[in-house]
Amino acid sequence: MPDASPTKWHLAHTSWFFEAVVLAAHAPGHQPFDARYFHLFNSYYEALGTRHPRPLRGLLTRPSLEDVHRYRAHVDAGVARFIEEADDAAWQAAAPEITLGLHHEEQHRELILTDVLHAFSCNPLLPAYREPGPRGLRLAHPAPVRWLAGPEGAVRVGHEADGFAFDNETPRHTTWLQPYRIADRLVTCGEFAEFIADGGYRAPAHWLSDGWALAQARGWQAPAYWLAPGDPRAPSDAWQVFGLEGVRELDLARR
Numbered sequence: 001m002p003d004a005s006p007t008k009w010h011l012a013h014t015s016w017f018f019e020a021v022v023l024a025a026h027a028p029g030h031q032p033f034d035a036r037y038f039h040l041f042n043s044y045y046e047a048l049g050t051r052h053p054r055p056l057r058g059l060l061t062r063p064s065l066e067d068v069h070r071y072r073a074h075v076d077a078g079v080a081r082f083i084e085e086a087d088d089a090a091w092q093a094a095a096p097e098i099t100l101g102l103h104h105e106e107q108h109r110e111l112i113l114t115d116v117l118h119a120f121s122c123n124p125l126l127p128a129y130r131e132p133g134p135r136g137l138r139l140a141h142p143a144p145v146r147w148l149a150g151p152e153g154a155v156r157v158g159h160e161a162d163g164f165a166f167d168n169e170t171p172r173h174t175t176w177l178q179p180y181r182i183a184d185r186l187v188t189c190g191e192f193a194e195f196i197a198d199g200g201y202r203a204p205a206h207w208l209s210d211g212w213a214l215a216q217a218r219g220w221q222a223p224a225y226w227l228a229p230g231d232p233r234a235p236s237d238a239w240q241v242f243g244l245e246g247v248r249e250l251d252l253a254r255r
């Protein structure tokens, strides 16, 4: 799947970020673990040099997982050394990028799971990635939707407060909002199942044109990972959903 990356690549790439953005720029004595990794594990940062094409990441059987872990340990040690030794000026210069690197790694932890989920969904056995946890309380069906009108006209949007923000949340700027109304809560799975049963995937009036074209091109009949009643991969009379814990009955009250 060209948009997915192997877990090993995510592990190396998040360390690459610290090496390329923090250590190469702020720690003059840093020795790269392997200079070729700057190309191999760059994602899309044009300013940071060349990169290996994403659709080919799945073919990277080397470096081994062991080497990737050694790479991560090397970079971690370099960052720890930098933090211990940095004077105030060096720390002030590098701290925003270290913070960004930590958020970046959190994003990739989530990406690892979405990529694993996709890979497992391509297996007709629909295997579970992990043991099911406690199911928790089933949600009560929420109250009917209320429609709220929001601000319209020229509005200011974008990050303004102190603290971390991703670069696509800045700069703060003015944009124009047409009049609109928005529901006071998320749609439930049950409501979406009603939309499907009512022919929602066959009625272009409910779709923006790009979404409709994509749904037609890919033959979408339901959200990703939903299994319709009677799906031969996991036959059931009810809607089911495939997740990291395998196939489970869809909780219709879930939002």
Ligand SMILES: [Fe+2]
Residues within 6 Å of the ligand: 013, 043, 104, 108
């Ligand atoms: Fe990344």
